[in-house]
Structures are given as structure tokens and as C-alpha cells.
Amino acid sequence: MPHNKTLPEGLHPDTLAVRIASEKSQYGEHSEALFLTSSFIQPDAATAARRFAMEEDGYTYTRVGNPTVSSLELRLAALEGTEAAIATSTGMAAILLLGMGLLKNGDHVVCSQSVFGSTIRLFAGEFSKWGITTSFVSQTDVAAWQAAIQPNTKLLFAETPTNPLTDICDIQALADVAHNAGALLAVDNCFCSPALQQPKRFGADFIIHSGTKYLDGQGRVMAGAICCDRKYVDDVFLPITRTAGMVLSPFNAWVVLKGMETLGIRMQAQSERSLALATWLEGHPAVKRVYYPGLASHPQHALAMRQQSASGKGQGAAVVSFDVQGDSPEALRRNAFAAIDAVRVCSITTNLGDVKTTISHPASTSHGRLTEDQRQAACIGQGLIRLAVGLEHIEDLRADLALGLDPLQ
Numbered sequence: 001m002p003h004n005k006t007l008p009e010g011l012h013p014d015t016l017a018v019r020i021a022s023e024k025s026q027y028g029e030h031s032e033a034l035f036l037t038s039s040f041i042q043p044d045a046a047t048a049a050r051r052f053a054m055e056e057d058g059y060t061y062t063r064v065g066n067p068t069v070s071s072l073e074l075r076l077a078a079l080e081g082t083e084a085a086i087a088t089s090t091g092m093a094a095i096l097l098l099g100m101g102l103l104k105n106g107d108h109v110v111c112s113q114s115v116f117g118s119t120i121r122l123f124a125g126e127f128s129k130w131g132i133t134t135s136f137v138s139q140t141d142v143a144a145w146q147a148a149i150q151p152n153t154k155l156l157f158a159e160t161p162t163n164p165l166t167d168i169c170d171i172q173a174l175a176d177v178a179h180n181a182g183a184l185l186a187v188d189n190c191f192c193s194p195a196l197q198q199p200k201r202f203g204a205d206f207i208i209h210s211g212t213k214y215l216d217g218q219g220r221v222m223a224g225a226i227c228c229d230r231k232y233v234d235d236v237f238l239p240i241t242r243t244a245g246m247v248l249s250p251f252n253a254w255v256v257l258k259g260m261e262t263l264g265i266r267m268q269a270q271s272e273r274s275l276a277l278a279t280w281l282e283g284h285p286a287v288k289r290v291y292y293p294g295l296a297s298h299p300q301h302a303l304a305m306r307q308q309s310a311s312g313k314g315q316g317a318a319v320v321s322f323d324v325q326g327d328s329p330e331a332l333r334r335n336a337f338a339a340i341d342a343v344r345v346c347s348i349t350t351n352l353g354d355v356k357t358t359i360s361h362p363a364s365t366s367h368g369r370l371t372e373d374q375r376q377a378a379c380i381g382q383g384l385i386r387l388a389v390g391l392e393h394i395e396d397l398r399a400d401l402a403l404g405l406d407p408l409q
């Protein structure tokens with residue numbers, strides 16, 4: 001097949017990000033085809049029987065497999081450095097699939113208390129209905145993870161950096177805690193993406209993605225995935241998605257597949273702008289504190305630069321949070337709202353991972369369902385503002401934020 005030269009071994013992830021995909025069709029399309037079809041014609045009844053029995057490779061029905069979705073899985077696994085990947089309809093569906101595959105009644109999970117809010121609700125709420133218990137521990141305190149281990153602990157779940165305060169956990173140290181206890185480690189790698197951080201290199205067993213964020217990169221579709229050893233995909237997760245159906249639509253897979261071609265340069269450019277903005281914010285008189293792993297003032301700066309260095313150099317990723325000045329919760333909230341309302345370029349929205357910069361007030365939006373005590377414990381004050389930095393010119397972003405911050409001095 002002239003259109004299907006196999007790629008040489010050992011290519012750099014930047015190359016794989018634009019090259020690796022399912023086989024091309026007989027037409028030799030250069031851009032990967034979108035197979036927008038729910039089922040596949042079988043050559044004859046006996047072949048259909050073998051394929052449905054999983055005795056022979058071949059597509060049958062998109063809930064079981066689709067070439068466009070396979071392209072996304074191949075590309076993401078190549079970037080994460082795992083044997084395989086399985087795509088899901090959303091990032092949350094990937095975490096649901098992880099739990100359905102690995103956990104049963106009576107099992108225990110240790111999870112960072114700073115993970116994505118829906119992840120906390122999934123473990124503490126939905127999984128608890130099925131007799132699975134979860135202990136939530138400090139993101140950065142390895143001894144607390146160790147102390148939470150029980151004889152029935154099967155899974156440790158972490159996310160690094162966290163949203164919105166960008167706390168970093170030590171993946172290698174958590175992998176050691178998990179493996180010494182006979183448990184497995186899952187890391188949600190949504191914020192760094194494999195362009196900056198490959199948790200597998202530090203011993204993680206499962207890497208979780210919300211493809212909705214940086215993998216798509218332009219805020220268009222929802223998608224998710226688990227990257228791991230092939231045996232888990234084939235023997236544990238595929239039988240579930242095939243039955244339970246939380247699969248990715250081919251259209252969304254195609255959009256994310258094309259988005260991943262520019263992932264490396266986007267993550268690099270967005271990290272550079274983030275560092276420049278964080279540095280400027282740190283010197284602004286209306287700003288009390290900046291949270292960004294790329295700043296030397298970040299408590300886990302050295303760890304972050306070591307762990308987030310898949311591109312060859314440590315990078316801070318593209319979420320920058322900061323506290324404005326203010327002497328009471330009311331004043332802090334008033335100042336934060338004033339700073340947010342003044343922007344004319346940034347979008348007031350809670351999504352992230354887009355090339356358009358977004359600005360939000362976590363205490364009243366993404367973390368608005370927490371009680372004031374829970375918010376205080378999580379250090380999410382009324383003066384906190386989160387930026388998810390995109391690709392606009394840095395001078396324009398600085399001027400946009402200055403509109404709201406300069407009058408607060």
C-alpha cells in the first residue's frame with residue numbers, strides 16, 4: 001500500500017504529534033479522514049462473526065471501535081509514552097471508566113483533596129454508592145498519602161498542577177507509595193499535557209486526560225482518555241466501554257486529533273506568556289500573591305521544573321492565579337470583581353486550555369459550591385483570580401489586566 005509507509009522507530013514526540021495515526025484509506029488523504037459512521041460493512045457473515053467475537057481485527061460498530069478514534073488513541077499514547085490509550089466522551093467519563101475498571105465494592109482510594117471538583121464528587125458521591133471509600137489528603141504532603149493507605153487501598157489519584165492554586169505533587173514519590181502498598185497510581189495530566197509532563201516517566205500507571213482542554217486547544221469539543229499499558233485497555237477498559245458506551249464520537253476525536261498537531265508549540269508559547277504575565281503581576285502593587293509554578297517564589301518550583309520538562313526544559317504551563325489586595329472578604333471580592341469586569345480582551349469564563357485567555361473568580365464560580373470553611377481550607381479566598389493564558393500578544397494581555405488592577409493601587 002503506497003499510502004501506508006510505516007514510520008521509523010524512535011521518532012521524537014513532536015514528529016509523532018503530527019504523523020502517527022491509523023492507516024490511510026485507499027484514497028491517500030493527507031489530512032486524516034473523519035470516519036463519521038456508526039457501523040462498518042462486513043465482507044461476509046463468517047468474518048462478521050469472528051470480528052464480533054473479537055477473534056479477528058476489524059471495525060464493526062463505533063461503540064466498539066472507529067478508525068478516527070483509533071488515530072487519536074495512537075497519537076495520545078505516543079505522546080504520553082504509554083503502550084496504549086482509550087478515548088472517552090469527556091474527561092469525567094475517563095475517570096468514571098478508571099473507577100469502573102479498577103474498583104469494586106469494599107475497595108479504598110486515596111485522592112488529593114485539591115483535584116478537579118467533579119472528580120471529588122465522583123469519588124466521594126457516586127463511587128461511595130457502590131461501597132467504594134475515598135480518603136482525601138493534602139496534595140503536597142507525601143506522608144499524609146502514606147498514612148491514608150489501608151489494606152484495601154487499590155488506587156491513588158492525583159492531579160498536578162492543581163486548579164486554581166497550581167500546587168505540585170511529586171509523582172515519583174506517590175508512585176512509590178502506591179506500589180509499595182500493592183496499589184496503582186493515576187495522574188490527571190490535563191493541565192500540563194504530555195507536551196510538558198509525562199507522568200509515566202515518574203511511575204504513574206494511568207494518565208487521565210480531559211481532551212476538552214489543551215489537547216483540543218481551541219475550546220471546541222469535549223473528549224477524554226486514559227493512557228496505560230495495553231493489557232488494561234484490552235482486558236479491563238474496552239469490555240466496559242463496549243458495554244457501557246462512554247465512547248468518544250468520531251467527529252470530536254477528529255477535532256482533537258488535529259488539535260494535537262499544534263499541542264507542543266501551543267504549550268510552549270502559552271507557558272512563555274504565562275511566565276511573563278506572572279512575573280509582571282508579582283511586581284504589581286495591587287497584587288498580594290501570585291501562584292505560578294514557573295516563578296522562583298512558588299513553593300514547589302524546583303519540583304515543577306523537574307517534572308514538567310518533557311519539552312526539554314521545565315515549563316510552568318498556562319494557568320496563573322493571583323490574590324488582589326484587600327483588607328476584608330468584602331473588599332477582596334469587590335476588588336477582584338472590579339479587576340475582572342475591567343477586561344476587554346480576556347473572556348470572563350471558567351473554561352481553560354483555549355488559545356483565548358480566560359479570567360475567572362474561583363470562589364464564586366468553579367468553587368462556589370464549597371462552604372466558606374471548605375474554601376478557606378482550600379486557600380481559595382475572595383480576592384483570588386484565575387487566568388488561563390492563551391496566545392494573545394503579551395503586551396495586550398498586560399494592558400488588559402492593568403485596566404482593572406491599576407485603579408486598585
Ligand SMILES: *Cc1c(COP(=O)(O)O)cnc(C)c1O
Nearest residue numbers: 090091092116188190210212223
Ligand atoms: C476539565 C477537567 C476535567 C474534566 O474534563 P471534562 O472533559 O470537562 O469532563 C478533569 N480534570 C481536570 C483537571 C479538568 O480540568
